[in-house]
Amino acid sequence: MTDQSDKPKLGTRPPLGLKRTVETGKVKQSFSHGRSNTVVVEVKKRRILGKPGEAPAAAEPVQEVAPAPAPAAPAPAPKAPPQRKLTEAEQIAKRKEDLERFQREAEEARMAALEDARRREERSKVEQSEDEKRRAEENRKAEEEAAAAAEREAAEAAKRAAEEAAKPAPAPAAKVDDAEAPRRTGAHAGHHAPKRVETARPAPGRGRDDRRHAGKLTVSRALTGDSDRARSLAALRRAREKEKRSHMSSGPREKQVRDVIVPEAITVGELANRMAEKGADLVKALFKMGMMVTVNQTIDQDTAELLVTEFGHNIQRVSDSDIDLDTTTDVDAEDTLQPRPPVVTIMGHVDHGKTSLLDAIRGASVQSGEAGGITQHIGAYQVQLKDKSKVTFLDTPGHEAFTEMRARGANVTDIVVLVVAADDGLKPQTIEAINHTKAAGVPMIVAINKVDKPEAKPQKVREELLQHEIIVEDMGGDVQDVEVSAKEKTNLDKLIDAINLQAEILELKANPDRAAEGTVVEAKLDKGRGPVATVLVQRGTLNVGDVIVVGAASGKVRALLDDHGKQVKSAGPSVPVEVLGLSAVPSAGDQLSVVENEGRAREVAAYRQGVLDKKRTTAAPLTLENMFANKASTTIEFPMIIKADVQGSVEAIVNAVNKISTDEIRVRVLHSGVGAITESDVTLAASTGAPIIGFNVRPNANARTAAERNKVEFRYYDVIYHLTDWVKGAMAGELGPxxxxxxxxxxxxxxxxxxxxxxxxxxxxxxxxxxxxxxxxxxxxxxxxxxxxxxxxxxxxxxxxxxxxxxxxxxxxxxxxxxxxxxxxxxxxxxxxxxxxx
CATH class of the missing domain: 2.40.30.10 (Translation factors)
Known part of the structure; x- marks a missing residue:
């Protein structure tokens, strides 16, 4: 091996002298996870020998990476042929050009096949016969196979071109400077392998990425060849399906004509919802009619009819009263009626023994639970007699304040039992009960009570009844009378027989297989159970889960309780039950009706509440006479707030205190309601200086705290005449002596x-x-x-x-x-x- 001690270090500046054709350097490669590698790079400059007198052409640097040394001796250069051979760069350019031409031809063939398939498919849409559709399907499959074959051919051509480009090109014949030959030999003697020339190919996937972002391919661009980007068959199929759907849905829809229900007054927005039109379109139409309105503005029925007609719909006029339930026209067929128990109301003067008589009949003590020993609520009970038949009893209060309760009891009953004490005779409430019974048109049975007393005079009672056109059977009339003693339980069987006899004459029947209807005989607000209404079912069957409307309250029956407090699943005709699940406390005497859904129930309840609000807030028309009369009036007002345990008591107390009013001073009930005394009641009393009267109710903790802070007066009562006595005294004290x-x-x-x-x-x-x-x-x-x-x-x-x-x-x-x-x-x-x- 040759000595390389005089070889310059890589990356350093070459020494002065002859120009070298190889420059070396190092390139640092970075990889993931912080790894790196240093690669030796040599830049080889090719010398081109020109003709004498011409400037030498600049050599193109070709970057190559030095591979690992291989033990192969360099082959001797062959002799140059007489014709000039292509240079290495020209060969690479030629191969690249061939490769691009192959790819372009394959792409053009593929696009032509796709366009031809699209045209054939469009033509096949027009043809409707099954044979033509089948042929179109075969053609489409053939075209897809042709396109796939074109793709395969293009891929094979590209692969062949890439293999040819990867083969090493033959070294071009070139004269080497004699002065450089020893240095090149020495430089490569230690490697024993020739340098592999890398072809200047583009980075893999670079051109396709550029084409991918060039924009969507359209048919015109594919035909003109403006883009090299190719779309898949699936993408073309999706595009055609989307275009087909747009053509199918772009046609004008057929207008749907609706039957629009229009009440006497309706907002523009609500009318638009019922017509399924845009609210802005209705407002625009009204503007054209000369009416400047908004979507939330109310229009009358005639204007609404103009709009409905203009938009091509049909109008159905309804009045506000049509919203309410009308049960008068709903009459049950005769074949659906079945016998039902009679409803018996016990009426009479206070302390004449009505509740004691009922206790003796049903074997329970009711009176002991009433304050002062007098009845202040309507009690509803169902009693099973010895012969297994049932009778529903309603016990009404006898005090003068409970006039409306007695009237309500007479209106929902079938038979009235008038209780008269044999030692006391007819009294004012007895006469009032007789009048209620006559007004209701129901039969009467006279029960002469307390016959066990020594001073009892039953015959005197019969004679007093003659003054009110009540003639008993013993005196030649048609009214049954029975001498009874609730204390000694005397002649109770005779009274029961008289009730059964009267019930048989009446032939009481009702249809149990229908939606229930009934009357509220009492209502209250229970702390743990919410609004509770005592309902007497008159026809139909009331079930748990039924949607009901009771007066201005609505709800869903959450539970039903009988007169013993036990839960039941249903209640038929003449059965009294407590109903839980209402949204508010109804008024006593309200009608209960079962409706089809909760939306209908809320609609009816809202209409009834609106009627009540209008009736309460509508003042009498102001005239000149009553305007000056009101100004000159010096009547003192005595304000008060009344809270009671049940609706009937509230009603009775309000009526009783209003009767106390005189020309000098009159009672003004600021608020009356059912339930405990609340903080809002105290706030109202503090602002007006009114006392709060609690009848069988007490204030809650927050109300007591607020009352102490605002110095509000509480008055608690459980007997109604004690309450009226205090009101009389307080009003007299307000007037002074x-x-x-x-x-x-x-x-x-x-x-x-x-x-x-x-x-x-x-x-x-x-x-x-x-x-x-x-x-x-x-x-x-x-x-x-x-x-x-x-x-x-x-x-x-x-x-x-x-x-x-x-x-x-x-x-x-x-x-x-x-x-x-x-x-x-x-x-x-x-x-x-x-x-x-x-």
Missing amino acids: EIIENVVGRAKVQEVFPAGKKDKAAGLLVLEGLIKKGLHARLTREDVIVSKTTISSLRRFKDDVAQVVAGMECGVLLADTNDIKAGDMLEVFEVEERARTL
């Missing part, structure tokens, strides 16, 4: 003379009665009151006297007035204060 004037005497002023520096004395002639010192006096001039004063001094001649009688003269000194003239009249009176009663 009653002032009564008693005229004592009259006198005429004869002469006026000075008394002291400022005062004036009057000489009087007493005409009537007498005049006393210290009494109130009223000085009038031509029957017009000049002043109200008192007599501070009374003299006859020069002596002070206590009084002066009629026909005598005297002198008086009037307090706080000097406006006295001869001819004035003086009226003397006494003032008496009396405690006011309402």
Whole structure:
């Protein structure tokens, strides 16, 4: 081996002298995970020998990577042929050109086949016969196979071109400078292998990436050959399917004509929803009609009809009242009716033994649970008799305040049992119950109670009933009467037999296989269960899960409880149940109806609530007369807030306190409701100074705290007449004591003379009665009151006297007035204060 000690280090500047044709250097390669490698790179410059006198052409540097040394001796250069051979760069360029030509020809063949297939497929769309479709399918498969074959051919041509390009080219004949020959030999003697020349090929995938971002391929670009990018068959198929769908959906849709339900007033937006049109289109149409409206504005039914007609729909006019449920026209067929238990209401005067009689019949104590021993709620109970038949009893209060409760009981009942105490006779509430029964048109059975007492006079009761056109059977009438004793349980069987007999005459029937309808006999707000309504089902069957409307409240039946507090799944006709699941506490007497869905229930409830709000807020028309009457009115208002446990009690209390009102003072109920006293009630009371009356209810913790802070008065009662007595006393105290004037005497002023520096004395002639010192006096001039004063001094001649009688003269000194003239009249009176009663 030759000594290489004088070889310059790689990457250093070559020494002065002859120009070298090889330059070496190092390139640092970086890999992932922080790895690197240093590669020796040599730049080889090819010398081109030109003709004498011509400047030598610049050599093209070709970058090559030095491979590992191989033990192969360099082959001797062959002799140059007579014709000039292609240089290495020209051969590479030629191979590259051939490769590109092969690829272009293959791509053109593929695109032509695809375009031909597309045209044939478009032609096949027009043809509808099955044979032509089948041929089109065969043609398409053949074209796909041809396209696939063209792709394979293009790929094989590209592969062959790449293999030819990879083969080493023969070394060109070139003369080497004699001076450089020893140095090249020495430089390569240690490697024993020739340098492999790398072809200047583009980076793999670089051209395809450039073509990929060149934009979408269209048919025109594919035909003109503007792009080298090729789309797959799947992409072309997707594009054609998308174009086909767009052609199918681009046609005008057929307009759908709708039946639009239009109430008396409707917003433009709601009308647009019902017509399935755009709200902006309706507003535009209204603008053309000269109406400047918005989407949220309300229009009348006639304007809505114009819009509906213009947009090509059909209108169905409905009134607001059509929203409400109308059960009067819904009559059950005769063959669907089945016998039902009778509903019996027990009515009469307070303390005549109504609840005690019911206790004796059903074998339970109800009265013991009522405050003061009087009934203040409507109780609904179902009793099973010895013969397994059932009777529903309604127990109504007898106190005068519960008039509407008794009326409600008479309206939902089949038979009325009028309880009259044999020792007490007919009383005001007894007569009122008779009137309610006659108004309801239901039959009556008279139960003469307390016949076990020594002072009982049943015959006297029968005679008193004659005054009200109630003729019992013993006196030749058609009204049954039974002498009973609730305390001794006497003749209860006779009363039951009378009820059964009357029920058989009535032939009570109802259809149980239909949506339920009923009446609320009582309602309350329970702390743990929410709004609870005691409902008497009148026809149909009420089931758990039914959607119901009760007055202005709606909901879904969450649970049903019978009169013993046990849960039941359903309730048929004449069965009283407690209903849970309402959205609000209904009013007693409201009708319960089962509807098809919750949307319908909310719609009906909202309409009924709107009617109630309108009725409550609509004031009487203001006229000139009542405007001045209201201004001159000096009636004092006594505000109060009433909270009770059930709806019936609220109703009775409000009516009772309103009856206490007089011309001087009247009750103003700011708020009444069912349930415990809340913080909002206290806030209202604090702002108005009104007391809060709680009937069988108490305030919650927050309400008590707020009441202590705002000094609000609470009044708790459990007996209604105790409440009314307090209201009477409070209203009388608000008015103050009653002032009564008693005229004592009259006198005429004869002469006026000075008394002291400022005062004036009057000489009087007493005409009537007498005049006393210290009494109130009223000085009038031509029957017009000049002043109200008192007599501070009374003299006859020069002596002070206590009084002066009629026909005598005297002198008086009037307090706080000097406006006295001869001819004035003086009226003397006494003032008496009396405690006011309402």
